[in-house]
Amino acid sequence: GQQVMQIPQYQHVQEGEDFTTYCNSSTTLSNIQWYKQRPGGHPVFLIQLVKSGEVKKQKRLTFQFGEAKKNSSLHITATQTTDVGTYFCAVSGGYQKVTFGIGTKLQVIP
Amino acid sequence: NAGVTQTPKFQVLKTGQSMTLQCAQDMNHEYMSWYRQDPGMGLRLIHYSVGAGITDQGEVPNGYNVSRSTTEDFPLRLLSAAPSQTSVYFCASWEQETQYFGPGTRLLVL
Numbered sequence: 571g572q573q574v575m576q577i578p579q580y581q582h583v584q585e586g587e588d589f590t591t592y593c594n595s596s597t598t599l600s601n602i603q604w605y606k607q608r609p610g611g612h613p614v615f616l617i618q619l620v621k622s623g624e625v626k627k628q629k630r631l632t633f634q635f636g637e638a639k640k641n642s643s644l645h646i647t648a649t650q651t652t653d654v655g656t657y658f659c660a661v662s663g664g665y666q667k668v669t670f671g672i673g674t675k676l677q678v679i680p
Numbered sequence: 681n682a683g684v685t686q687t688p689k690f691q692v693l694k695t696g697q698s699m700t701l702q703c704a705q706d707m708n709h710e711y712m713s714w715y716r717q718d719p720g721m722g723l724r725l726i727h728y729s730v731g732a733g734i735t736d737q738g739e740v741p742n743g744y745n746v747s748r749s750t751t752e753d754f755p756l757r758l759l760s761a762a763p764s765q766t767s768v769y770f771c772a773s774w775e776q777e778t779q780y781f782g783p784g785t786r787l788l789v790l
Contacts, residue, residue, distance in 0.1 A: 579720075603779075612770055612781040613723065658722060666711045666730075666774050667738060670722040 574599070576659055576671030584679050589646040591674035593659030602635055602642040603668070605658040613658060616644075649678045681706050684782035686771050692788045693761040701756040701785050703771030711774035712754040713738070714746065716767040717784075723770065729754055761789045 575594045583589050593602060601620045605613040617626055619635035619642060626633045632645040646653055656673040663669070687702045705712065710731045715723040715738075725738030727746040735746050743765060745757040754773075758765060766789045771782040 576722075603777075605779075612784050613772075613779075615778050615780070618777045660723075662777075666713065666779070667725060667728060668713070668723075668779065669725070669739070670715075672720060672722040 573597075573669060574602075574659055574661055574671045576674055578674055579672065580675050580677070582677045582679060583649050585651060586648050589649050589653070589676055591644050591657050591659075591676075593642045593644075593671055595640050595661070598639045599642075599661050600639075601662055603660045603662055604633055604642075604644050605660060605670075606655050607658065607673070608655040611655075618662070646676075649676070651678050651680055654678050683707065684771055684773055684780050686769075686782035686785050688785060689783070690786045690788075692790065693758075694790050695762060697761050698757070698759050699761065701758075701769055701771075701787075703754045703756065703782060704752050705754075705771075705773040705780070705782075706752065707773060707775060707780070708751060709773035709775055709780075710751065712748070713772045713774075713779075714744070714754070714756045715770045715772065716740065716765075717770060718767050726756065726769075758787075761787075763789045765789050 603618045604616040607613045623637045624635040630647045656675045658673045660670040684705045713728040714726040717723045724740045729735045729748040769785045
């Protein structure tokens with residue numbers, strides 16, 4: 571299956587600072603998905619990107635898919651304490667077989 | 681709609697015991713999946729199903745069995761529990777590109 575590397579593994583930011591997590595692959599990806607998991611909770615689907623160079627926004631969250639479809643990023647502008655959690659990228663293969671990155675754990679310091 | 685439900689929420693087993701983790705969804709989704717989540721390893725796909733009567737193995741299927749007799753239910757069976765199966769287990773179902781997760785089952789095998 572398609573493998574993805576996610577960095578950083580941990581990130582602490584002051585409230586109001588920006589945050590970015592990256593997802594990289596050595597092979598061309600068919601798509602990339604992003605999920606958020608709050609502490610003690612379950613993963614929640616955020617978005618799927620499929621097109622080369624695609625950029626999508628959800629309020630303060632900006633998702634990008636690289637031109638070569640080998641990397642993706644999630645950027646949060648002006649973090650809030652409600653952004654705390656682990657953000658995962660994932661690749662969905664045939665029959666919805668999904669491979670997840672290890673996640674980036676975000677801590678926001680008030 | 682209740683969405684994706686899982687029972688039990690917590691379970692403690694002794695090595696060698698068997699048990700079934702229940703998963704149900706009331707959204708009439710064809711695709712369903714089971715994942716395990718371990719610290720530092722993200723989520724890994726155990727088994728998945730593309731419809732009633734059809735199941736297949738994911739990344740880490742050893743030690744687990746599944747069946748899909750109805751669209752709604754997708755139970756995960758541990759035949760002989762081992763300490764390595766201590767984990768948090770998530771069931772999920774799909775609607776087009778969106779994956780919906782259940783609340784999870786925390787399993788401790790002693």
